[in-house]
Amino acid sequence: MKLNQHYIRFYIYVSVLVFIISLISSYFGFKLIVIKNIDLSLSEERKELIHEFRSGVYNQKHGDLVDLERLTEVPAKFNDVYKTVDVYDKDLKRVVKFRELTTCFYKNNDVYRLKMKFHLGPHLNNIFTIFPYFLVNFIFFVVCFYVVNSFFLKRTFFPFYQILNSLKVYDIQKGDYNPGIKTNIYEFNELNDISSNLTDRVHKDYKVQKEFIENSSHEFKTPLAIINNHLDLLIQSENLTEDEMQHISIIYDAIKRLNNLNKNLTFLFKIENQHFTDNHWVALSPVLERIINANVDLYMDKDITLSKYIGGEVNLKINETLLEVLLNNIINNAFKYGLEGSNISIRLTSSSLEVTNKGDATQMKDINMFNRFVTSGDVNSTGLGLSIVKKICDLYKLDVTCTVFEDMFSVFLEFPIEEPTDFE
Amino acid sequence: MKVLVVEDEAEIRRTVVQYLSGSGYLVESVVNLREAEDKLAVFEYDCVLLDLMLPDGSGLDILKKIKANYPQTGVIILSAKDSINDKISGLDLGADDYLPKPFHLEELMARLKSIIRRRSFAGSNIVEFKELKIDVEARQVFVNNVDAQISGKEYDILLFFVTNKNKVISKNSIAEHVWGDYTERLDSIDFLYTHIKNLRKKLTAMGCGDYIKSIYSVGYKFADI
Numbered sequence: 001m002k003l004n005q006h007y008i009r010f011y012i013y014v015s016v017l018v019f020i021i022s023l024i025s026s027y028f029g030f031k032l033i034v035i036k037n038i039d040l041s042l043s044e045e046r047k048e049l050i051h052e053f054r055s056g057v058y059n060q061k062h063g064d065l066v067d068l069e070r071l072t073e074v075p076a077k078f079n080d081v082y083k084t085v086d087v088y089d090k091d092l093k094r095v096v097k098f099r100e101l102t103t104c105f106y107k108n109n110d111v112y113r114l115k116m117k118f119h120l121g122p123h124l125n126n127i128f129t130i131f132p133y134f135l136v137n138f139i140f141f142v143v144c145f146y147v148v149n150s151f152f153l154k155r156t157f158f159p160f161y162q163i164l165n166s167l168k169v170y171d172i173q174k175g176d177y178n179p180g181i182k183t184n185i186y187e188f189n190e191l192n193d194i195s196s197n198l199t200d201r202v203h204k205d206y207k208v209q210k211e212f213i214e215n216s217s218h219e220f221k222t223p224l225a226i227i228n229n230h231l232d233l234l235i236q237s238e239n240l241t242e243d244e245m246q247h248i249s250i251i252y253d254a255i256k257r258l259n260n261l262n263k264n265l266t267f268l269f270k271i272e273n274q275h276f277t278d279n280h281w282v283a284l285s286p287v288l289e290r291i292i293n294a295n296v297d298l299y300m301d302k303d304i305t306l307s308k309y310i311g312g313e314v315n316l317k318i319n320e321t322l323l324e325v326l327l328n329n330i331i332n333n334a335f336k337y338g339l340e341g342s343n344i345s346i347r348l349t350s351s352s353l354e355v356t357n358k359g360d361a362t363q364m365k366d367i368n369m370f371n372r373f374v375t376s377g378d379v380n381s382t383g384l385g386l387s388i389v390k391k392i393c394d395l396y397k398l399d400v401t402c403t404v405f406e407d408m409f410s411v412f413l414e415f416p417i418e419e420p421t422d423f424e
Numbered sequence: 425m426k427v428l429v430v431e432d433e434a435e436i437r438r439t440v441v442q443y444l445s446g447s448g449y450l451v452e453s454v455v456n457l458r459e460a461e462d463k464l465a466v467f468e469y470d471c472v473l474l475d476l477m478l479p480d481g482s483g484l485d486i487l488k489k490i491k492a493n494y495p496q497t498g499v500i501i502l503s504a505k506d507s508i509n510d511k512i513s514g515l516d517l518g519a520d521d522y523l524p525k526p527f528h529l530e531e532l533m534a535r536l537k538s539i540i541r542r543r544s545f546a547g548s549n550i551v552e553f554k555e556l557k558i559d560v561e562a563r564q565v566f567v568n569n570v571d572a573q574i575s576g577k578e579y580d581i582l583l584f585f586v587t588n589k590n591k592v593i594s595k596n597s598i599a600e601h602v603w604g605d606y607t608e609r610l611d612s613i614d615f616l617y618t619h620i621k622n623l624r625k626k627l628t629a630m631g632c633g634d635y636i637k638s639i640y641s642v643g644y645k646f647a648d649i
Contacts, residue, residue, distance in 0.1 A: 214505055217504075218477070218504040218505055221504035221524075221525045221526055222433055222436070222504050222525065224525070224526040225433075225436055225504065225525040225526035225527065226433070226435040226436055226439070227526075228526040228527070228528060229435070229436060229439035229440065229443075229526075229527075229528075229529055230435070230439055231594070232439070232443065232528055232529040232530065232594065232597070233439055233442055233443060233529065235592040235594060235639070235642050235643065236446070236591060236592050242640045242641075245639065245640035245641055245642045246640065246641050246642075248642050249594075249595075249640075249641045249642045252594055252595075252596050252642070253596070255526070256596055256608075259526060260608050260609070263608070294603065294606045295606070297577065297603070297615075298603060298606060298607070298610060298615050299615065300615050300618055300619075301614065301615050301617075301618050328606070328609070329609070332606075332609045336609065336610075336611065385609065
């Protein structure tokens, strides 16, 4: 939720709550005033009636509303009692609210009780007639307050959005954080300073890490190159026996593995640290065809048959090197672990790529295939192939799954539905 | 043919010098930029093999000078630095080739010969070995002047053999030369055997001598005897 949405929502909730509370409290307030007034006039009227009665000019004109009664016993209490009572009205056929005053007085040693009623209904209804005005006033107030507040909010939070945008477009390789804010609000200045320090440090760390990766990879390669070159010279020797040559051959292979391991680890680090940033729109099928052809060539003696279906054109905005590595790791795995004389199926549609091969069921496990150094028990594998696949897919938000069904292993790659707007 | 090796790592320098000298090149070597500049000022070289990370600076600096002052000299960058940027800037500055470490000496030889062929004059597109004739420009192989119809990977293998004639070539270096990065993930390079068998069959069928010899499990040798 956006900041101003959040603010509006909160503001509306609070306003409505305040409105309801003030409505209720003012209703009771008004009611209290109305009843006070009625009680006052009842009290005035009582004096008049008692006076009339004592002077003998009292008549019955007051009807139902006044009830005068002579008491045989003197009541314990003589004071006035005001209360609200419900009376059933036969004409209206409903209960009507009345205010009733009960009082006692003497006339010539006789005790009388006087009950006077006053119809509350019309007076209470009067309260409701003022509520529309009340409502209009309230809405006017809420709107004014909202306009002023949102203007204030926008102005106040402008530096915050500047910082936010600057961070959004921040490029770790360039270290270009500079929102250029001018504000005298302490918190925003502090946020800006902290962001600036953090981005600075991230940029420096990135550079150090990049150098470290390049250097360590370099430090590995130099001794590998020395071993390799010496072997190249050693095999020129005329007096080597077959046995010695076998040893050399094994050393060659081990060096190759070491070199691949170094390359792949560096590669993983580089993907993780976003060294591959130049993305272009690349058509997938030509790259796929090239990789399939190369692998067919390399595994010529495995007698693998290929069912290839290319039924759609896929364009991805991706780094071309990464695309090649991604596809090659998937296709090469199929050829590498595909059984001799078996079939590999490669299906490319406009939304997905599926590569299925028949493998050794005892060596296949579908869980954690994407983790580093998880191998199918094959000594020559570095165990990084599929984890590189996963890393590249994560980077480009491609969905990749691998499934094992009996002795069939398949990798399923889903492409996002996004069409290129421009070709570079 | 004169070659200058600029490399601070003694063992790499030594092996490169030994391999190239063994193939009839006149090879000199230096360990830093200053010595390289001194040599270049006095002698003329057909090709410079240049390491990028040198004790007194980057090889890219001297690359600019070589290209400005000795345009006829070819340059191959030998680098252990794993950076695409270095490769791009090296080639942009005029390097003829970029060979990442670790490399095979046979591969270095192939790259070197290719540059020297490209840089020298008329007739240099033809590589000859006895009755074999390879037209590098047209990618054609002739046996006794008859087109042997050798193409694709077999052509690449044959040219690599002839380039490194009389040397034992490891299977790994052939595979890497011809299939490049695709061989990285291979468990075995036995597939090479099939390709070489086919190549041999085609050549001998045309009446060419069988010059490809298998050297136990390690590799092959292309030689007269």
